[in-house]
Amino acid sequence: MSAQALNIMLVDLFRSEEAFARYQQDPDTAAAQYNLTPEELERLKAKDMGWLYQQGVHPYILVQFALSVGYDLRQYVAKLREATGQGEAIH
Amino acid sequence: MAQLVAAMASVHVPLLTSAPHLVEQTMWEKINRGFATLRDTLVSSGADTLVVISDEHFNALDPRRYPSFGIVTAETGVGPVENWLGIPRNSVKVNFESGLAETILSEGVRQGFDLTRVGEAGLEHGFLTCLHFLTPRWDLSYVWLIQNCVLPPLPSVGRCYDFGRMVGSAIRKWDSSRRIAILGTGGLSHAVGTPDMGRVDPQFDAKFLDLLCANSPALCNITDAEMEAVGNGTHEVRNWVAVAGAVEGTKGEVVMYETMMAVGFGMMRFQVA
Numbered sequence: 001m002s003a004q005a006l007n008i009m010l011v012d013l014f015r016s017e018e019a020f021a022r023y024q025q026d027p028d029t030a031a032a033q034y035n036l037t038p039e040e041l042e043r044l045k046a047k048d049m050g051w052l053y054q055q056g057v058h059p060y061i062l063v064q065f066a067l068s069v070g071y072d073l074r075q076y077v078a079k080l081r082e083a084t085g086q087g088e089a090i091h
Numbered sequence: 092m093a094q095l096v097a098a099m100a101s102v103h104v105p106l107l108t109s110a111p112h113l114v115e116q117t118m119w120e121k122i123n124r125g126f127a128t129l130r131d132t133l134v135s136s137g138a139d140t141l142v143v144i145s146d147e148h149f150n151a152l153d154p155r156r157y158p159s160f161g162i163v164t165a166e167t168g169v170g171p172v173e174n175w176l177g178i179p180r181n182s183v184k185v186n187f188e189s190g191l192a193e194t195i196l197s198e199g200v201r202q203g204f205d206l207t208r209v210g211e212a213g214l215e216h217g218f219l220t221c222l223h224f225l226t227p228r229w230d231l232s233y234v235w236l237i238q239n240c241v242l243p244p245l246p247s248v249g250r251c252y253d254f255g256r257m258v259g260s261a262i263r264k265w266d267s268s269r270r271i272a273i274l275g276t277g278g279l280s281h282a283v284g285t286p287d288m289g290r291v292d293p294q295f296d297a298k299f300l301d302l303l304c305a306n307s308p309a310l311c312n313i314t315d316a317e318m319e320a321v322g323n324g325t326h327e328v329r330n331w332v333a334v335a336g337a338v339e340g341t342k343g344e345v346v347m348y349e350t351m352m353a354v355g356f357g358m359m360r361f362q363v364a
Contacts, residue, residue: 004154007149011154014173015172017174053286058241058242059283059284059285060149060283061154062284063283064149064150064173064284067109067175068173068174068175077286077288077289081286086286086287087285087286087287087289087290
């Protein structure tokens with residue numbers, strides 16, 4: 001299940017400073033063990049939150065990954081709404 | 092035997108520590124009053140041990156091996172795991188009451204719950220956020236029980252009530268002179284990481300709090316579909332329901348409720364004698 005590979009990789013990244021540092025230094029090598037597709041890796045490197053959400057990455061995992069890489073929450077939600085056409089105004 | 096001397100529940104909104112500047116001053120006053128009320132309840136109860144029932148958000152457990160109910164049995168815990176929580180990473184160390192944890196584990200299995208020994212687990216916002224305000228010196232001993240509120244299939248709300256009832260009975264059976272408080276964290280209505288993030292449902296929250304404060308058996312009729320329709324984060328009310336189970340028959344009162352920070356922001360306490 002590909003989304004599960006993304007889930008596992010993202011959890012590893014946001015839980016470990018060392019894993020995240022290795023990913024930032026060389027994302028292709030760091031991602032090799034997770035068997036992502038080329039498109040998944042490219043979208044991950046691009047921090048394409050809307051696409052990752054639509055692929056089935058767990059929302060709790062995705063939003064924490066977004067926070068750990070410095071995403072603003074409103075920007076994150078806007079990306080998801082843009083990709084899915086779903087969602088309501090933020091209170 | 093140990094005594095269960097206080098029972099309460101609160102949201103665990105991580106923005107409280109990660110982005111406190113987003114909270115208006117008037118809201119901070121309400122939040123601080125709410126935490127002060129819970130803190131006073133805790134202190135006046137004479138509790139020396141706090142059992143926290145929360146979910147976790149893939150910071151402590153592995154999505155490939157995810158129990159419905161877990162208990163941390165390590166002697167100590169360190170956190171937060173998160174680098175974005177506004178509390179320096181791994182700056183908090185707590186002492187766990189592993190004797191009570193083992194008692195709950197044994198009693199849970201004896202009563203038919205597939206309660207999983209987690210061993211060591213990094214502390215994360217489900218456990219830490221409320222305690223940052225309630226026990227800022229981290230000077231109690233703690234037990235951390237984890238309910239799966241995030242990775243379907245989830246245990247039913249009724250099962251979580253029964254789980255809490257088991258936890259209450261295990262506490263009262265523990266051969267110790269300790270005074271135990273119990274805290275459920277998470278909820279209320281909100282969405283996490285989805286396009287609906289920001290949506291809250293005060294009607295759902297009001298109905299839920301009415302049932303909870305009455306400690307009504309009707310709590311157990313709340314369905315996954317109802318909570319999912321309100322927002323995926325709403326599933327965390329299971330942690331409040333478990334506290335109700337631990338003090339079955341005891342009524343409660345709402346300490347505060349507001350809609351803010353993209354969540355039905357509430358706190359409550361049970362009137363434990």
